[in-house]
Amino acid sequence: MADLVCRGLRDGVLEGEYAPALLIKDTLQISLGVHVFNHFLLSLSSNISSGKAQSRGLVVVAFACPPCFYVDLLRSRGIGVASLSNWIVDCYSDPLGWKDKLLNSGFSAQLSSKSHDKSSVGDVECLFRDVGDAEKLSSLVFDLGRGLVGPGKGRFSVAIDSASELLRHTSLLSVSSLINNLRSHDQVASLFWLLHSDLHEPRAILSLEYLSSMVAGLEPIASPSTDAQRNHHNHLFQLEQNSRRGKLHMRLKRRNGRVKILFEEFDVEQGGIKFVPVSLGNAIRNDAILPKVQFNLQLTDKERGDRAKVILPFEHQGNGEDIKIYDGRGPIADAPKNIFPTPRLDESASATITTSSNGGKGEIHYFRDSDEEALDTDEDPDDDLDI
């Protein structure tokens, strides 16, 4: 179902609506968000370069990885960067403009040599030095995007490498308004960004989820065990697991107002990432939404079985077995074996009471007065009274 998300990003936006926005969030436990981000980036890029997507260009705002990483990534998939359908805003090298200031203030010798190691495709990069100003960043993105697709009706997509880095430099308010402006801009077809959810306050995460139309959350496959004894082994095993595999929990806001909830397992391999749809089972629990208030007087098989297993506090268990007086002490030696109680305890059974005793041991033989009667009659002994 990650295909659904890819399709959503590819199809873009309808006239008059806000652009679809995907939020990818991961945690420390399962920190494979980068791989998922790259997967969506590659799929969108390939759709753009093959012309299937609504957008005709992609602007990547790179915070966490250098631009050459993205160039190499795209090139390794055969998506030609030279086709100039991508722009990479480099917020990685010098986000706050320190190198510039240092250069200006005279520590020039070592730094100037390093600043020349740009990759050969420097044309698609744009260095951005003022990450604290989200407005400047957004206008730069718009300019680059417009440059990519030309003025008019063309649309472009935006990918923000890590909104966590952005939130580090500016406030939630600026980031929210940046995303909102991107979504409502006439020329933006879709956008997506990555977030590390344990780095921020819940309010920040919820605000960004509120602004997005698709949320993909990474979760570990197995929840951490709480048993302290086996903790060490399990912990290592889970670390091993979580460094390669995980579960993707996607919530897509649909136009009819409902939310589509999907689960998929993914496996990070050498060549990329593979998604496997998982059978839900009880993954979606609606207990929080709807209580179970049905009144059903029929019993399921399980309940009938449980009922049959209940030890009655009478001398007979109603199933034709030897009478054992159960007073609650100790386990029962003979558990009742029949599911359905037999209707009556007849003469032959009562005869076995006397004959099945162990020889030599003292026993109490109790003969019920009402043995000749059928069990469970509705006869009320008070009926005999004449008053």
Added chain:
Amino acid sequence: MMAATGTFTRNPKSFSHSRHAPPPPGLKIGPNGTPIVSTGIQDLDQLLGGGVPVGSLIMVMEDSEAPHHLLLLRNFMSQGVLHRQPLLYASPAHSPRAFLGTLPAPIPPRTHLHTPSQQQEEDLRIAWQYKKYFGNEQMFVESHRGNHWDFCNEFDLRKSLDRQLLGAAHIDCVNLQDVEDLASLRDRCSAFLAPFARTEEGITCVGRVAIQSFCSPQCRYSNSDWDMLFFIKSLRSMLRSSNAVAMITFTPSVVSSSSVCMRWQHLADTLLSLRTIPDDDKEMAKLLTDYQDMFGLLHIHKVGRLNSQVPVILEATTYSLKVIRRKTLVLERLNQAPVDASGGGSLGGCSGSSSARLLDF
């Protein structure tokens, strides 16, 4: 479904003779003699006891994953436009005016609606002690005859409101993103509500205020929770002293702390909340018979009553939102399909769920 009104009801006729003019369109006398206006949704009006009391505040808690609050707002605003009630609309969108283009048009009312009820009075002789269960609508049918407006219109969500009607209507739009601080918004509201101040002569005109997604994260004031609370409180006090109603929607998840969220909820006179439902959910499809038609749930937490100490206790507080034939919005009680008891614990499920999201039937 009948709200508990108790045995004491004010005789509304005693208020009508004090008015020199017929009541303005869109206004009628509701329970306990309070003037009420419509929300634009007939089912919701019925649940709230006929309509919204003038001078009260409706708070709608949105679900961050669904746009259902826009439906409520659209109907509310459309009804106001149809009744020629001035409207102040504030929204965090780039162009609030564009939203006005999505207001639904009314379905032309059937003109024979009024006559059967009169005949009902004659043919069906209802015992006097049961007349109170037929609500106030029948008693005031006579006063509405001759007027061309319906108290509550049915809206067709596919068609948008006539441009001319919109152009002629008095609608003020405010872009919440441009609002620097809430004091200016408050001044704007008080300037809007000034013409509707309550006077001795009775109500001539009712105003409506609609604020959408008040605490959106992209608004500049969204960090200052206490300022927002103070704004709501002052808006409510302005409403009490004027003939207007207000509907504010907000998203509880985006508000920074739960205590602020609780205070926000307490400030409302009428509190509604919206929940979305998962799509293609087989479990839910088994539990609810009309799962295919509905797209959300509306929960009524509180029904506002001015002029009365008697609280409104509804029989059921959760309703499903449906659009019938893609045209009209209706609210229906939830119908649960009979389900096999699933191995014990079935009746204990109610108490286990978190109280903030507990739905009841």
